[in-house]
Amino acid sequence: MSLSSAVLDYLQAQPGVTFKRLYLQPPTVLAVLRRMLPHLAKNIIMAMLFMPEPFLEEDLLTWIRAEARPQRDEAMTVLEQLHILTLVPEPPTPRAYRLNTAFASSLRQALMGGGSTNSFGVPADKDAPGPKRTVEELDKWARKQWEAILYYMVGSAEREYSREGNISSGTRKLLEMGEFIIMRGGRADITKGGFTFLLQEANAQVWTLLIVYLENSESVSSIHTKSKVIENQSKDIEQLQMDPVEMLSFLFMLGSLELGQDYNTESLTKTQFHMLEDLHDFGIVYHPPDARGRFYPTRLATTLTSSDASLLSNPNSSLSMNSGKGSIILETNHRIYTYTSSPLQIAVLALFANLNSCYPNLVSGKLTKKSIQRAVEKGITADQIIDYLRTHAHPQMLKNQPVLPPTVVDQIRLWQIEGDRMEATPGFLLKQFVNANEYRETAQYAENLGVLVWRNDREHMFFVTRIEQLQQYLAKRKTQAPRR
């Protein structure tokens, strides 16, 4: 759920107006329904979709079993946060829920067909000039582009793998903005976030990167003044000024397209056409340089709105890079065997394992205290390692319950804790407040923000991890104080 929750977090931060516009597109509604809602919520929506009247709260409560209360609360919270369900305040009648009208009509349209929104992509003319691309070619392209990005990141951790792929400066900048890498003296250094990114499944990686892309398009466009000239001039991500709603709709639409089919770019908006270039760099779409009028979604795009479970259940559709069928066997004696020939997977493994022999299709090594602690020093957590091993476990390993040998799992954690006797938190110490009141309120504010690490009420000082908002808060207090 980590991946859909990333998207969910992003969406929940959006204002209500954004939702209204988002829900006008059937593919978006379909994707939201499929990816972001708990199972129970889907059932509630379907029950309400063709209901002529609002669903009485009382009826809803009787419909869902009493013991499923936690699931119900979860479902209702998500539905309300995404502005899908609203409580109808009708004083004479009992409380009732109503589906968002835009959402309902788009979903009905998606299920029943009809409309003329061209929302599921306009396929290109059959007899358009230029050669056709096969699915294999597209897979190859997607893999090459995506692995280049991963290589770049791994390469920044391990020198020997560096500079194998060439990624565009825009992508590089994006990685930097997402704090996956830090540029230090012209050399990219991978961060903790970067490791988290690397150890995710492919689908989650794509979404994580896309969300950084979305977030930055927004923040950057609000900083820079809007000028069309720059937008056309350069495709650097830094200068993107695009509407996040259109971008999101486009991404969701890509998720509903057919692999191996080329689509016409004419129906795209300017923003979406512009996005094509960047998505082309990521390997999510293929925009042939010799035929600018059409584009192919790759497997990375068409699986955007499918969940990880579907990738597992359908081995044909999973990318053979670092997702799909697992290949790692971990024994109780800490030995690790991996059936792979992918340099990328070997590189990732080398981050936390001591590899000692390499055969054409097999790498073997050992998890040692040294190798784990080396990884921990770099900022990889034990849980990340364990999670990676578990998600990439060989089918034979999956037969075990639990999947990984518990002794090894415990040992990895213990090795991490060993280095964690002292935890360093960079941050700011605030002290010497004017009065107790100011101290108390500021500390409370910091706690609400979630940045408070430690406080001492007697000495009137506290410690926070971030200070930007506190500074604003204190400044505001200062300006308000004289007035009072």
Add this chain to the structure above:
Amino acid sequence: MDGVDATVRGSVRTSSAAPPSLLTIILDTNPLSWSHLSSSLPLSAVLKTLLIFVNAHLAINHANQVAVLASHVDNVAWLYPTPDDGDASKQSSQTNGHTEVADEHRVVSNKYRPFLTIEKNISKNLRNLLTSDIPSAEALKSPPLLAGALSIALAYANLQLLKADPMTSDSASTGTGAVGAADLDAHTSALRTARSGHQFVSRILIVSVSQADLSSQYIGLMNSVFAAQRLNIPLDVLRIGERTAFLQQASDATSGVYLTYDPPNSTANGTNGAATASFSSATAGLLQTLMQGYFSDVAARKLLVMPGSAEVDFRAACFCHGKIVDLGGVCSVCLSIFCLPLEFTSCPTCQSPLRVPKSVTTKPVAFARRKKKKRKIGDGGRDSAAGTPVPN
């Protein structure tokens, strides 16, 4: 250091993602029964509704699958997946649809591709089925081949289950290597204990309209029901028209949903306009019934209160006359049910000879019971086997 505890194994990955689910629909396509309904609820309208239902099922999860079977007059036909590419991989069926659909840009750009493929396949196959062979009048009155359709649906569901979970299929293949009843048990228990993360759930929806009574297929039907019970597949029944006891029992045994849907009768309203109005309301009602009553899969049913009538008619039909009996005789070999008093000396279903004591065939029921009680008190039920037939 005592406080250090790294043994949080966290092996229970809270997979709140629902398991992929297979929905198999068995549609009764007896032309005679549908022609009775044509004024209130024509087949085309039901098909449209079912397609929306199917789309909704596919929409909620990318890995959800669908299969549609027609239980026709004298055969059972696949509507989806189309038999030719039913066995082939998904890819081939998709490329199939792809070349076919590429000509119709306008439609494609407004409809999600998988929905379109299914819709085309189903309507094409159904048209072929209905136009290809015209059954005889005699055949039309016979009951639909429901038992056969159920067996096919169960076999398909089992196949998909094995495909979906390589773990259980591994153990299953080793299991079927050595034939035996014990292996069958091992297989089913493997299916049941399949790890919750990857579990694949399926359910079967029977849309039944035929008036004809199913007692001729009673044995096949019940065998399928027990197989479904074992595989944890609920049999949902949507009955259009009057109740049928057997289908209700089937859904009750497998904890499925049984509802009867009575389309608002439009024939009473003479005018054409009224007829079309009630036609749409009948469809809308059917759609809402499907969406609320039948939409949830096994995972969601744990959370929801499912509709259903409190009382289930558990009475069986006797095999000799087809009437529903309160108290009957049961053949000890094939479990066929007969009404009392018995009229024959060998079981008409399995031909095994029945030697029934006179007391069962002739004496009234109340008297026999009283006799039994007396004996129990007397000496530990010496003649307790009196009721069961003894092979000659």
